[in-house]
Amino acid sequence: MNKGRNLAILMACLLSLSLLAFLTRQIDAKRTAVVDRVRYIQEITEDGVVQYSFYFVGDRVMEGHLKQEDDGTRVITIYERIPPKEEDYELEPYGYVYSVTGNSLKDGKVTWAYAEGFDASFEEEPFERFSKNVFLTMMFGSSPLVSIPQAVVVAVIAGAGALIIFYAEELWHIVGRKRPEEDPKWEDMTVYKRVGAGIMIGAAVLLLIFVLV
Numbered sequence: 662m663n664k665g666r667n668l669a670i671l672m673a674c675l676l677s678l679s680l681l682a683f684l685t686r687q688i689d690a691k692r693t694a695v696v697d698r699v700r701y702i703q704e705i706t707e708d709g710v711v712q713y714s715f716y717f718v719g720d721r722v723m724e725g726h727l728k729q730e731d732d733g734t735r736v737i738t739i740y741e742r743i744p745p746k747e748e749d750y751e752l753e754p755y756g757y758v759y760s761v762t763g764n765s766l767k768d769g770k771v772t773w774a775y776a777e778g779f780d781a782s783f784e785e786e787p788f789e790r791f792s793k794n795v796f797l798t799m800m801f802g803s804s805p806l807v808s809i810p811q812a813v814v815v816a817v818i819a820g821a822g823a824l825i826i827f828y829a830e831e832l833w834h835i836v837g838r839k840r841p842e843e844d845p846k847w848e849d850m851t852v853y854k855r856v857g858a859g860i861m862i863g864a865a866v867l868l869l870i871f872v873l874v
Contacts, residue, residue: 674823681816684807684872690798697792701725701799713737713799715791720745724752727799735761735800738776739791756783759791761800769797811871815864822860829853 690696692703700716713725722745726738739755756779763769773787807815825832829850 670823670827674820677819678816681807681812681868684868685805685809685812690803691800694798694803696795696798696803699791699795701795703799715739717790722746723755733762737761737796737799754778756785757787759796761796764801766797766801766804769801771796806872807868808871815868815871818867819861819864822857822862822864825853825857825860827857829857 693701698718702714702716704712704714706712709728711727713727715723715725717723722742724740724742726740727735728738729735737759739757739759740752741755742750743753744750754776756776757773758776760772760774761769762772771793775781775783830845832853833845833850
């Protein structure tokens with residue numbers, strides 16, 4: 662087989678492995694992200710309090726003050742900006758205060774309590790405006806797009822396709838029972854190229870499914 666094509670296959674495999682390694686990394690979304698229709702941005706840290714801005718569809722803007730307690734619990738107090746889009750605004754308390762415990766996405770838990778001056782008469786549900794995922798992502802980042810087992814499956818399938826193309830000449834001899842001194846033409850190995858390429862395309866489609874689902 663052509664050495665240039667072999668080198669191209671090798672480079673494609675290395676690029677694929679780099680892509681899979683990138684997709685399995687946990688995404689650092691502690692400073693800003695969009696989660697469940699809420700965009701948050703970490704603004705400033707002052708006197709141990711981290712300030713966040715929350716943006717929603719429409720003009721509504723809210724502000725969160727994050728403070729970590731001595732036991733590691735992270736308490737988030739929410740305020741409404743009045744008026745929301747002006748630089749000179751006032752803060753109006755929101756009905757709930759949220760607490761986040763744990764050290765990672767796996768063991769993180771979000772609980773709520775009524776803010777001072779509020780009770781069961783408050784009209785919104787605790788996680789109606791802010792889902793648990795919003796606060797967990799703020800604290801720990803977001804999950805990787807592809808898990809390590811998924812990446813291994815994709816890598817094995819893609820590697821199998823690449824090997825079929827890489828060793829097409831050897832397969833041509835084995836399957837066709839050709840003599841060692843016979844040299845195939847590139848056209849003779851079309852079936853192996855197509856099978857290998859089909860497997861690699863299948864791996865790419867599977868990767869896309871893992872990312873999107």
